[in-house]
Amino acid sequence: MPGPYDVVVIGGGPGGYNAAIRAAQLGLKTACIEKRAVKDAVAFGGTCLNVGCIPSKALLFASERFEDASKHFASIGIKVTPEIDLPGMMGHKERTVDQLVKGVSFLFKKNKVDPYFGTGRIVSATQVELTGPDGTKETLETKNIIIATGSEVMPLPGVTVDEKVIVSSTGILSLSEVPKRLTVIGAGIIGLELGSVWRRLGAEVTVIEYLDRIVPGVDGDVAKEFQKILTRQGIKFKLATKVTKAEPGASGVTVTMEPAAGGAAETLETDILLVCIGRRPFIEGLGAKEAGVAIDKRGRVETDGHGRTNVPGIWVVGDVTTGPMLAHKAEDEAMAVAELIAGKAGHVNYDVIPSVVYTHPEVASVGKTEDELKAAGVAYKTGKFPFTANARAKTVAEKDGFVKIIADAKTDRVLGCHIIGPEAGNLIMEVAVAMEFGASSEDIARTCHPHPTLTEGVRQAALGVDNRIMQM
Amino acid sequence: MKKDMICKLLIIGTGPGGYIAAIRAGQLGIDTVIVEAKKAGGTCLNVGCIPSKALIHAAEEYEKVLHYAEGKSPLGIGLAAPTLDLGRTIAWKDDIVRRLNNGVAGLLKKAKVPVVHGWARFKDGKTVEVETETGPQIVRAETVIIATGSAPIELPFLPFGGNVISSTEALALKTLPATMAVVGGGYIGLELGIAFAKLGTKVTVVEAESRVLPLYDAELTRPVMKRLADLGVAVLTGAKAKGVSAKGDALLISTADGADEKIAAEKILVTVGRKPVTEGWGLEEIDLDMAGRFIKIDDQCRTSMRGIYAIGDVTGEPMLAHRAMAQGEMVAEIVAGHKRSWDKRCIPAICFTDPEIVSAGLSPDEARKVSPEIKIGQFPFSANGRAMTKLAEDGWVRVVARADNHLVLGIQAVGVGVSELSTSFGLAIEMGARLEDIAGTIHAHPTQGEGFQEAALKALGHALHI
Ligand SMILES: Cc1cc2nc3c(=O)[nH]c(=O)nc-3n(C[C@H](O)[C@H](O)[C@H](O)COP(=O)(O)OP(=O)(O)OC[C@H]3O[C@@H](n4cnc5c(N)ncnc54)[C@H](O)[C@@H]3O)c2cc1C
């Protein structure tokens, strides 16, 4: 029997593989179990590397370059007529994924994590049963278990994903041709990113959303601007609309929908239907419930806020527990839990978790939104600055979007920042670092921001909190 | 004779130093007048940062599609060779400059600061005479800010004119020269040299020092050197420019080993540095103390004469627009009676070369001088997922910290798009961050910023992704 281990991690996504690496770095004897197979070999990296962040960003980048070349270069003096070579573009995606997935195995070797290929099941707080791809079973003895089994696509009643014409976020990443019509159910981050990819490549894209707004959870101002820009780019929105049925037929899929508030049904024909209404925690076959681990109403493994479940010795990180389903949140929890197991002071600051949407322009935010602060009765001030007044944006032929900084009305402490604009994902980090320091908007305003950069827009927004924007 | 203008604050020069000082002064209700001999926005907006970055952007995009057209695109974008319409590119750039000019004029108006157009000259410490188109105008002020900026240095044996040009003319070329020699491998020369090389010019860089970008450490410039070679830019280090050939179509140099050589060059771009503008405006009348070529200032930008401040390039290195702006803002506040002094711990510098370079705080060598022992963490973009998706794997982020208490002393990066990471670096240093602070801040995935966090983790001895 292998082991005994100090830590057995179940799941090899950003939560699992980072927990394993950090635990091993801290001198703990560590194993990581992953069931995902690609070409019959184990593929670590989880959703993120295999069918999430990385492949989607690779296609977003390539399709954005294509659109730039087709539509935007003429105005800066470059004449060119590009064509898409879809297999070539998929090649870029596959190479990127492949390198990173192999990279995780290399990191395991380097840090002395024992990798296991198969499905892990919790037998007790000190035993994990591993079922290999050929069905052979073995049991790993361990002092600690970290559950990092991640999430899966949320199904929609009445719509059966076949990954051919009715696809999930996984299938859409590997279409073999550009559909003429693509319909996306769900105007969340993933739906809009992937909708944008195929729109750029030539699909007519319609997004259907149950709520009367897009990207729920994102700051309202930003969401409004975002919808305006995406509409201008050619995406059609059907908001406050509920899909009740989708039927594949000879020429695509017939989608039946009705107003969310009730009313007459209508239908829409599409070549490909993407179901993107969210993700749900994945604990199938894990044996967590049987081992006495508390699971909440939404199927999430409960924690004490520091990664401990109710069963001593069983820990949890990532999408399978509460909090935003983001890779870097999973990674930070992973580091904290590994450090706690090693007797150190690991900690996750849930108030400062940035999030990024990789459309063009990008959308990024950290901290509280105005809506959240209003609901909590916190008095705040805002400063807002548009990229039209930023010199760097002009020199890179960008004009859309703005930065909004929210600060406490009394103390000036930064409470949140919401950006829609070029490179928003890079710009948000300055504010995240500032928030970790409990910075005021004045701290940001008094920090030298190099010229000409887009970051100057963040500084101007910070000045705006004190009503003294200088560049507008 | 025009009626004298009387004001509380007079600012000479509308570059980033001057115009920001004026706007801030206006916000603070100070009765302010600003003088400009040329166009609003100074070097930066008219012939510096802005037009150069526009040209660099266009050149970068052009070179990329050209590369795709050669069938080398790993992205699956097929195309026939693109064509460049340089006239269109320059018109686009000119339009940006025009809009920003108008923008600055509009901001000054909004701040209720009148602009007097013409060359200013001190008569005494409180009186300036401006030669306007319609005759001399006297302006009397309680306080004066000198923000006269800088101008390209001219080499006596390569005077500007004809085919010998400065960055200003290089940014306004109507046709693409087939060949160009760049004299001086500092950031301005390399930024423009790389842009022209991408547009199709055969570029040769001549640098007297043993390497280009001598102000940055050698490791930081290595990815740029590699890219220069890929782009076919010839770099001659240890070489001295000596003059122009008789026909005016070549640069004469003596090479590192002392041989005389001729470099064919339709244009010779001289970028050997910039000098403060300290002549022609009556420095002699007010007799300010100098610090070398520059006007001497204290930590509130005060000169040796009471009531006269100096800001921006005329006060020394680093000659950067954001330093000028920060000084301008501070002086306006001081004039308004606020308690301010120069307490910036970090003014990040960016080279918009390919790849870009950012340096904030101290380099490893500089850090060793203030801290007996240091820790360095360097993380390559080749191990960063976002960089991989963007085909931007060259380069890295490096964090330099004290070994004893992990205080971050410097952060450098080289790589595609790192310019937008610069403020994260600067802010961390400004806030007095320790390595643990950076390592403990959640960086969004997948972004290049994760490289910063990983570099801090590496310095702490436990990087996750390498
Ligand atoms: C299209 C798409 C785009 C995304 N883009 C981003 C983005 O840009 N930024 C971002 O931050 N997040 C993004 N996400 C979300 C991100 O992928 C997740 O938040 C992240 O992967 C969660 O990490 P995790 O380790 O908790 O779980 P996962 O990555 O889901 O990994 C869990 C792993 O556990 C394995 N597993 C499950 N049960 C068992 C078992 N019993 N035995 C063995 N193995 C098991 C699974 O096979 C899986 O590989 C995206 C997601 C999708 C779908």
Ligand SMILES: Cc1cc2nc3c(=O)[nH]c(=O)nc-3n(C[C@H](O)[C@H](O)[C@H](O)COP(=O)(O)OP(=O)(O)OC[C@H]3O[C@@H](n4cnc5c(N)ncnc54)[C@H](O)[C@@H]3O)c2cc1C
């Ligand atoms: C090609 C190039 C690229 C650059 N790129 C960057 C970059 O990317 N980032 C960066 O930070 N910096 C960059 N710089 C440097 C930047 O332009 C300067 O640091 C900045 O402009 C300095 O601002 P200033 O206000 O001190 O002076 P200036 O911008 O030089 O402005 C001075 C103004 O004063 C006027 N003036 C002078 N004397 C008088 C007088 N007696 N009467 C009336 N008017 C007068 C001048 O006409 C001028 O308009 C670049 C420079 C060049 C040349």
